[in-house]
Amino acid sequence: MAIARRNVRDFGGKNKYVYCRDVQFLPASLNKGQAGNVPTAQYIRIVTQLSILSQFKEYLSQHQPSLYRGAKDASLALQSLLTRRSVQEIVFTRIYRGGGWKAEETASGVGSSLVNTANIRNRLETFLKKYSIQTLLDIPCGDFHWMQHVDVGRTKYIGGEIVRGLVDRNNRLYRSENRSFLHFDILTSRLPEVDAILCRDCLSHLPLQDIVRALENIRTSTAAFLITSTYLECTENQDISMGKFRRINLMREPFFLSAPVETWEDFDGQYADKVLAVWKLTDLPFPAS
Numbered sequence: 161m162a163i164a165r166r167n168v169r170d171f172g173g174k175n176k177y178v179y180c181r182d183v184q185f186l187p188a189s190l191n192k193g194q195a196g197n198v199p200t201a202q203y204i205r206i207v208t209q210l211s212i213l214s215q216f217k218e219y220l221s222q223h224q225p226s227l228y229r230g231a232k233d234a235s236l237a238l239q240s241l242l243t244r245r246s247v248q249e250i251v252f253t254r255i256y257r258g259g260g261w262k263a264e265e266t267a268s269g270v271g272s273s274l275v276n277t278a279n280i281r282n283r284l285e286t287f288l289k290k291y292s293i294q295t296l297l298d299i300p301c302g303d304f305h306w307m308q309h310v311d312v313g314r315t316k317y318i319g320g321e322i323v324r325g326l327v328d329r330n331n332r333l334y335r336s337e338n339r340s341f342l343h344f345d346i347l348t349s350r351l352p353e354v355d356a357i358l359c360r361d362c363l364s365h366l367p368l369q370d371i372v373r374a375l376e377n378i379r380t381s382t383a384a385f386l387i388t389s390t391y392l393e394c395t396e397n398q399d400i401s402m403g404k405f406r407r408i409n410l411m412r413e414p415f416f417l418s419a420p421v422e423t424w425e426d427f428d429g430q431y432a433d434k435v436l437a438v439w440k441l442t443d444l445p446f447p448a449s
C-alpha cells in the first residue's frame with residue numbers, strides 16, 4: 161500500500177502525528193520523503209502503538225489531569241536519574257530539539273526577532289556605556305540571535321544556557337576573544353563574576369518556585385545589576401509547569417521586587433506591557449530573610 165504525499169495531512173502541534181488515509185497514524189519524522197514506500201508490518205505495528213499511547217496520554221491529560229501530571233513528573237524524574245541531567249535541562253532541551261519556540265529567524269520565538277528587539281538592543285548599548293559595564297552575563301542566551309547585533313564595545317560577554325546543543329552551536333559560530341558561551345543552569349550554577357546579568361524571556365517559562373530559586377541564585381552573585389523581563393500590567397503571578405508560558409510581574413506577590421531603576425519597552429508583537437527592567441542587585445529581597 162503506497163503512501164501518496166497528497167494523502168498525508170500534517171496536524172503539526174503537540175503530538176506531531178500525521179494522518180494518512182491509506183495507512184495509519186504515522187510520526188511525521190518517519191514519513192518524510194517516504195512517498196511511494198511500502199511500510200512493513202513491524203513499522204505499522206510500532207506506529208499503531210505510538211498512536212494508542214498518544215491517545216491514552218491525551219485522554220489522561222483531559223480527564224485525569226492530576227494523575228497525568230504525576231505520571232509526567234515521575235517519568236521526568238526517572239529520566240533525570242538515568243541521564244544525570246536536571247529535569248530543567250531535559251525539558252528545555254526537548255523544547256529546543258522539537259522546535260517548540262522556532263520562529264522564522266530564531267529558535268527563541270518571534271519576541272527575539274530583529275524587528276522586535278530593536279529598542280532593547282539600543283537601550284542595552286546605552287546601558288553598557290552609561291554604567292561602564294566590563295562584563296555581562298546573558299543567561300539564557302538562547303541562540304544568540306538578536307544579541308549578536310548589539311555593539312557591546314569592550315564589554316566581555318558570557319552567554320549562559322541550559323541546552324548544551326545551543327552552547328556548542330554558539331561557541332562554534334560566535335566564540336571570540338571577548339565572547340564565550342557556557343553551560344549554566346540559572347537555578348543552580350555558580351554564576352561567574354560579572355557586572356551585570358541579563359535574563360530575558362526566561363523566568364516567565366518557569367514555575368513560581370523555580371523563579372524564586374533563580375532570583376536567589378542571582379542574588380548570590382557579585383553583579384551590580386539584574387536586567388530581566390517583567391509585565392507591568394500583570395496583576396497576578398500564576399503557577400505553571402516548566403516550559404509553558406504566562407506573563408509575570410516581579411513586583412507582585414510572591415516576589416515583591418521594588419520599583420526598577422530603568423525600564424526598557426520590549427514589545428514582542430504580543431504584549432504591550434512587556435519590559436526589560438533594570439534592578440540593582442542589592443535591591444532584590446532575596447533570599448527571603
Ligand SMILES: C[S@@+](CC[C@H](N)C(=O)[O-])C[C@H]1O[C@@H](n2cnc3c(N)ncnc32)[C@H](O)[C@@H]1O
Nearest residue numbers: 252268272300301302321322345346347360361
Ligand atoms: C525564550 S528563550 C529566550 C532566549 C534569549 N534570552 C532571548 O532573548 O532570545 C528561553 C531560553 O531559556 C533557556 N532556559 C530555560 N531554563 C533555563 C535555566 N534554568 N538555565 C539556563 N537557561 C535556561 C532555554 O533553554 C531557552 O533557550
